[in-house]
Amino acid sequence: MSSKINGQVSPHSCSHLLQFRRRNGPDSFRALQDCLRVKPPGGRASIRRDPAEVPCCQACGESGSNRLYACVTCAAVSCHAPQLTSHAAAHAQSMSPGHEIAVDVDRAELFCCECRDQVYDQGFDAAFVLAQNTATTTTGSTLMQYSAEPGNLRKRRRVDYRHWSPDSRECVTMTNLSTPLYDSTNSSDVPWGLRGLNNLGNTCFMNSVLQALLHTPLLRNYFLSDRHNRYHCQQKNVANNDGKNGRLCLACDVDAMFSAVFSGDRTPYSPAKFLYSWWQHAANLASYEQQDAHEFFISMLHRIHEKEEKDQGKPHSQGSGDCCIAHRVFSGILRSDVMCMACGFTSTTYDPCIDFPLDLEPNRGGSAKSSSTKSHNSCNVEAERISLNKDCSISTLKGCLERFTRPERLGSDQKFFCQKCQVRQECLKQMSIRKLPLVSCFHIKRFEHSSIRKMSRKVDGHLQFPFSLDMAPYLSSSILRSRFGHRIFPFDGDEQDAPNDLSSEFELFAVVTHTGRLDAGHYVTYLRFSNQWYKCDDAWITQVSENIVRAAQGYMMFYVQKMLCYRASEK
Amino acid sequence: MELQDLQESVNIKMIQSGEKERLKDLLRERLAECGWEDEMRALCRGFMRNKVTNSVKLDDLINEITPKGKETVPDNVKAELLQRIRSFIAYAV
Numbered sequence: 253m254s255s256k257i258n259g260q261v262s263p264h265s266c267s268h269l270l271q272f273r274r275r276n277g278p279d280s281f282r283a284l285q286d287c288l289r290v291k292p293p294g295g296r297a298s299i300r301r302d303p304a305e306v307p308c309c310q311a312c313g314e315s316g317s318n319r320l321y322a323c324v325t326c327a328a329v330s331c332h333a334p335q336l337t338s339h340a341a342a343h344a345q346s347m348s349p350g351h352e353i354a355v356d357v358d359r360a361e362l363f364c365c366e367c368r369d370q371v372y373d374q375g376f377d378a379a380f381v382l383a384q385n386t387a388t389t390t391t392g393s394t395l396m397q398y399s400a401e402p403g404n405l406r407k408r409r410r411v412d413y414r415h416w417s418p419d420s421r422e423c424v425t426m427t428n429l430s431t432p433l434y435d436s437t438n439s440s441d442v443p444w445g446l447r448g449l450n451n452l453g454n455t456c457f458m459n460s461v462l463q464a465l466l467h468t469p470l471l472r473n474y475f476l477s478d479r480h481n482r483y484h485c486q487q488k489n490v491a492n493n494d495g496k497n498g499r500l501c502l503a504c505d506v507d508a509m510f511s512a513v514f515s516g517d518r519t520p521y522s523p524a525k526f527l528y529s530w531w532q533h534a535a536n537l538a539s540y541e542q543q544d545a546h547e548f549f550i551s552m553l554h555r556i557h558e559k560e561e562k563d564q565g566k567p568h569s570q571g572s573g574d575c576c577i578a579h580r581v582f583s584g585i586l587r588s589d590v591m592c593m594a595c596g597f598t599s600t601t602y603d604p605c606i607d608f609p610l611d612l613e614p615n616r617g618g619s620a621k622s623s624s625t626k627s628h629n630s631c632n633v634e635a636e637r638i639s640l641n642k643d644c645s646i647s648t649l650k651g652c653l654e655r656f657t658r659p660e661r662l663g664s665d666q667k668f669f670c671q672k673c674q675v676r677q678e679c680l681k682q683m684s685i686r687k688l689p690l691v692s693c694f695h696i697k698r699f700e701h702s703s704i705r706k707m708s709r710k711v712d713g714h715l716q717f718p719f720s721l722d723m724a725p726y727l728s729s730s731i732l733r734s735r736f737g738h739r740i741f742p743f744d745g746d747e748q749d750a751p752n753d754l755s756s757e758f759e760l761f762a763v764v765t766h767t768g769r770l771d772a773g774h775y776v777t778y779l780r781f782s783n784q785w786y787k788c789d790d791a792w793i794t795q796v797s798e799n800i801v802r803a804a805q806g807y808m809m810f811y812v813q814k815m816l817c818y819r820a821s822e823k
Numbered sequence: 824m825e826l827q828d829l830q831e832s833v834n835i836k837m838i839q840s841g842e843k844e845r846l847k848d849l850l851r852e853r854l855a856e857c858g859w860e861d862e863m864r865a866l867c868r869g870f871m872r873n874k875v876t877n878s879v880k881l882d883d884l885i886n887e888i889t890p891k892g893k894e895t896v897p898d899n900v901k902a903e904l905l906q907r908i909r910s911f912i913a914y915a916v
């Protein structure tokens with residue numbers, strides 16, 4: 253007799269548990285809930301009457317090696333070793349009936365000593381999840397140190413890299429049927445396609461993002477393999493008799509730019525045609541004012557998507573992997589669980605995302621000063637930076653991601669309508685990543701725009717970011733496993749384990765940085781080729797050391813799935 | 824002092840000082856890193872799948888998996904824990 257909760261099959265209850273519930277009513281486990289102790293890191297739970305209690309078996313004094321169970325009826329603690337001694341089973345038999353159900357004191361899980369099996373109670377598990385969430389949300393800072401990573405030792409199951417070079421027949425075919433983009437005898441040690449972009453008047457916001465996109469492996473391969481041919485595209489637009497606006501295609505301009513940048517010409521390139529097109533696409537943004545690099549990134553991907561959707565004449569869905577090139581590369585799916593604090597009912601939604609917006613951690617060189625009562629106009633940015641330098645604690649990208657996926661208690665002004673309670677209730681929200689994009693862009697929210705005070709300000713402060721990143725801990729499957737474990741709890745339990753762990757490993761390849769003030773700052777991009785970093789500062793390209801990159805003030809970080817970037821250095 | 828009493832008193836000291844919890848956390852972390860946890864999960868799944876009936880009891884599962892689990896804890900993990908326990912004893916007793 254299994255029943256369904258929110259579409260999930262729940263295990264049957266044994267007759268002993270049913271009897272216990274019948275005798276004690278709906279609040280059968282109330283007393284137990286008061287003994288529930290949840291340890292902040294990871295949120296593991298145990299049962300202790302007081303924090304210092306050292307539980308041991310009442311019959312034999314055992315406190316170490318075997319499982320210890322506390323009888324939920326009389327609180328007697330007994331040991332239990334499967335098939336060996338079980339004072340728990342003995343207790344249940346000697347006190348029979350009514351003392352069968354016990355709780356594992358180190359796991360806070362219910363057990364029937366008579367059936368010798370785990371049993372589940374929805375009310376108890378709901379109380380557990382609420383207690384766990386309260387513990388993890390109130391003691392956030394301890395979560396940070398827990399993440400101190402001891403190196404990823406997980407076994408690699410990558411497909412081996414095999415070098416391919418064309419045989420003589422293939423060589424002939426290639427030379428006869430193609431024109432090389434550049435002279436391959438040109439033996440410069442600057443990587444192919446690395447070319448400065450001229451500043452066309454406060455356009456470093458654009459150049460910085462273009463540099464990252466031009467060297468996003470999947471975009472580069474797409475355009476260089478002629479998947480969006482600008483000549484064909486324009487012919488098609490003319491044939492379709494599209495109006496002037498119909499002929500606009502940002503992907504065509506990107507295609508032209510890829511050709512120019514990978515032509516072998518090393519002199520700085522002026523993306524004037526691209527800029528002009530972009531202005532036409534985004535007429536309302538056309539101005540020589542400094543723009544935000546992230547807004548540019550988003551709007552550019554959006555234009556590419558729009559055009560393709562229009563051409564194909566059918567709506568695309570961003571997260572599905574069956575969309576425009578922009579979304580195929582950058583789009584992932586976020587999962588959000590909103591849980592009613594009164595009854596535990598959880599509603600789950602999935603939303604496509606094109607990047608991960610992350611807040612700098614508070615009290616860690618980030619927006620700590622937002623709590624101060626000083627007025628924040630742009631002229632005290634300098635003063636703020638000085639005060640920040642005193643703060644020596646460091647924020648990390650992993651810390652930001654942990655905060656991003658941590659349960660968050662929404663304020664009383666953000667109550668949601670609980671379907672079960674049928675009223676608006678306070679709630680707990682948790683985000684996780686259902687599907688990872690092939691390229692993850694992390695957007696550090698350094699600019700705060702307040703429409704009320706009609707001003708913006710920049711959040712300075714250093715953020716450490718790793719060169720390799722394992723995203724596994726932030727996947728919905730991991731988040732749900734660590735949050736619910738094997739509790740029965742009303743959540744949408746269709747999260748599979750990640751298909752394999754290799755797709756969760758990412759490598760950094762581009763960092764867009766911002767220096768200086770909000771209104772008069774400058775964007776620079778660092779790009780990685782094999783293990784060498786290059787600084788792309790508009791027209792100037794220079795080799796830099798890793799340390800310069802690590803010290804830079806990251807604004808947007810681009811990571812690509814490791815399995816997609818075989819690097820020469822990793823042979 | 825009898826060996827058993829000594830073991831018991833060390834155990835209680837470890838619990839009271841919180842060292843036991845820390846060791847458990849460390850062990851859990853190490854076992855997850857080295858893939859042991861994933862392996863155990865796979866073993867459990869395999870065990871359940873091979874059962875004809877749908878009801879595998881927790882006790883059966885623990886019986887079946889525990890010996891394999893104990894065998895496959897990597898030596899370096901054991902060594903690290905042993906070292907931690909040694910230094911705790913040296914410090915506490």
Ligand SMILES: [Zn+2]
Nearest residue numbers: 323325326351
């Ligand atoms: Zn009892």
Ligand SMILES: [Zn+2]
Nearest residue numbers: 309312331339
């Ligand atoms: Zn006992």
Ligand SMILES: [Zn+2]
Nearest residue numbers: 266268364367
């Ligand atoms: Zn039972």
Ligand SMILES: [Zn+2]
Nearest residue numbers: 485501503504
């Ligand atoms: Zn086009």
Ligand SMILES: [Zn+2]
Nearest residue numbers: 557575576579
């Ligand atoms: Zn799209």
Ligand SMILES: [Zn+2]
Nearest residue numbers: 592595670673
């Ligand atoms: Zn509710």
